[in-house]
Amino acid sequence: MYEYRITVKTGDRPRAGTDANVYVVLHGDANLKTPPTKLDAFFHDDFERGQTDVFTVKNIEFEKVSVLEIWKDDAGWYTEWNIDTVKIENLSGGWDAVFPVFRWIKSNVHYKFRPYDTCLPQDDIFPEQRTRELEDKRTLYEYSQLEPGFPVQALKVPPDEEFSFSYQWDITKKKLILMGTSKLKTLFRGDWQSVEDVESIYDDKMWLSDEKFGRQRFDGLNSMVIRLCTEVPPKMAVDDEMMRPFLQGLSLEEAIKSRRMFVIDHSIMDGVPTRPGVFSCAPIALFFRRDDGKIVPVAIQLFQHPAPDNPVFLLSDPKYTWILAKMWFNCADAQIHQSIAHLGFTHIVMEGFIIAAHRHLSQSHPIFKLLAPHFLYLIAINHRAIDKLMNPGGHIDNTLSVGRDGGVELIGRHRPLWQLDVDGTLPADLKARGVDDQEVVPDYPCRDDALLSYNAILSYVTKYVHLYYAADDVLINDPEIQSWRRDLDLPMEAGGLGVKGVPGSDGKFTSRDQLVSVLTSIIYTCSVGHASVNFKQYDEYGFPMNYPSWLKGDPPKDKSAKTERDILNAIHPRKAQMKVMLVSKILSERSTRPLGDFEVDYVYDPPAVQIQKEFREQLKNVSDVIKRRNETREYPYPYLDPAEIPNSISI
Incomplete structure (x- = not known):
C-alpha cells in the first residue's frame, strides 16, 4: 500500500x-482506482487565489x-475554480508527476487528466472532454x-487573460508615482529659452549629428523600413548634379550600382x-554609405510630390534648415513607429493569433503549450x-501629430500590406x-x-x-x-483573421516546416520583435528634438535659413514634453521575466x-x-540581449 502527497x-x-x-479519484493500471477522496485540511482555508495546498492520501494499491x-x-460563493497545477508524489515508491491543469473547474463536472497533460487530439483518450472545453473556449x-481596418481582436477580455495579482498594469497610477518620485517636474517651468535649456532635461549631445540620424534607421525604434535603393523614386526631385x-566622388548611378544608396519612402x-x-509630412529620404561604413542622410523631401513649396533638403543647406527637415522626417517616422511598427503590428496583430489558438x-x-x-x-x-x-483625448490623441484617428487610419492602411512570411519573418524581411x-x-x-535570437527560437x-x-502526415491529420x-488566412468577412x-x-x-515557420514568427514577434520597437522609447522620445512625436507650425517650404528659435518654437512645450517623457518611461519598463524564463510554464x-x-x-550563449x-x-545596443527581452507583449 502506498501513500501519496497531492499538491x-x-x-x-x-x-x-x-x-x-x-474531490479526487486516482486511477492506476489494470483499472485500479481509489474511492472518491475529499481534499480538506482541517482548520485551514483551502484553495484560495494563488495559494498552494498540500494533502496526503494513504492506503493506495498502485505505485x-x-x-x-x-x-x-x-x-461556496463562486461557481468555478481555477487550477494551475496538481502534483502527485508517491512518498514511498519514488514516483511523481505534474498534471498541468490551467483550467477553470465547473461545479459537478468531473475532469480527467493524464500526467503532463500533453497529446495531439488523435491520441487523446478523453476526446469528449477536449471537445467540450473547446466549445466553451x-x-x-x-x-x-x-x-475600422484593424486586425482581429477579442470582443472582450476573457477571464484567463486578465492581469494576475502579482502583475497589475495601471498607467495612471504609474504616472502619479513617477511624478511624485522624479525630479523632472522641477524642470518643466516656463518656456524653452535655448537648446541648452532643453538639454537640461535630457542630455543628448548627438542629436545634431547626421551620423546619429542615419544610425536611427538601424538601431532606432523604426529600424525595419529602410531599404536598399535600386532606383531613385521618380517622385523625388533629385538628379546626379544635385547629389x-x-x-x-560617385555619381548617383554609381552609388546605386555599388549598393551604397538607401531609401525610406513614407508614402503611407x-x-x-x-x-x-x-x-505632418509624408517624406522620402535618401541615405548614403560613406567610405567609413557609416550611413548618413543626403536628401530629404518632406512630401510625396515635387512642387515649388516642397524642395529637396540637402546636407549643404543652412544648419537649422537641415535640422528642421530631419526633425519633420523623424516626426513622420514616429507616427509610423507608434501606429504601425509598435501598436498595430506587434500588439494588435498578435492578438488575433492568440484568439485563434x-x-x-x-x-x-x-x-498550445509552446505558444x-x-x-x-x-x-x-x-x-x-x-x-x-x-x-479620445488620451495620450496618443495629445502627443502624436496624427492623433487617435490618424493612428487608426495608419493601422488600417498597413493591414492589407502586412504579410506573415515577409514582414513577420525576420530573415525574409531583411532580404526583401x-x-x-x-x-x-x-x-x-x-x-x-x-x-x-531568431535562430535560437x-x-x-x-x-x-x-x-x-514524427512526420508530415501526423501534422496533416491533426x-x-x-x-x-x-482561420489564420480566412478572410475577416468569412470569420477568420485575414492574415496574408x-x-x-x-x-x-502540408509540412512541418510550414508550421515551424509560423510558430517561429509568432514567438519572435511577441518577444524580440516587440522589444525592438518598445524598450528604447524613452531614449528616443525623451529629447524632443531627437524624435519628436509632434511639431508645431508648418514644415519648412523653402531653403531659407532658420534659427535656433525656429527649432525651439517647433517642439513640445515643457508641460507636453513631460507627459511624453513620463509615458515613454513607463512603456520602456521591463516588468516580466526574460525570454525562456517563463512566468507560467505549461510544459512538463x-x-x-x-x-x-x-x-x-x-x-x-546569445546573451554572452x-x-x-x-x-x-x-x-552599445543592449535592447535585444535575451536577458532584457520579455517572453510576451506584456507592456
Missing part, C-alpha cells in the same frame, strides 16, 4: 479561489497514477474588429488625418492601452529590403542581434514540433492544428522540458555574444 496550486487570477468541496480525476461541488474568445557632392503618411492645427487548440495540445507563455497578458494590455492611451548583407550595411544592431521550435510530429491554420502570407495551401499545413513532458532547457542554454559585442561597439 494543488490554485490560479493567481481574479475569482480563482473556491470554498467548494473538492503510479495514470489518470487524475478531479471535481468540485457547488458549495469559443464562447469566451470571440473575434472582433474593434476599429554628386555628397557621394564621395500621405493624406493621413492629423489633430486640428497640427501638420484558444478557439482551436486544446490546452492539452503541445502547440501560451508568449501570449501572457497581451490581450489585457491591448485592451487597457486602447482604453487608456488610444481613447536588401539589407541582409553585412557588406551592404556593416552596422545594423537590429539585424545582427535579432538574428541570433527557430531551433527550439523545430525540435519541439518534430518531437510531437484536426486542431489544421482548424487553427484555416501564411505558409500552406488551401488553408492547410520530460522530452519537451529538455528541449526548453537547451533553448535557455542557447539564449544564454551580445554583451561582448556591446563592449566594442561605438554605441
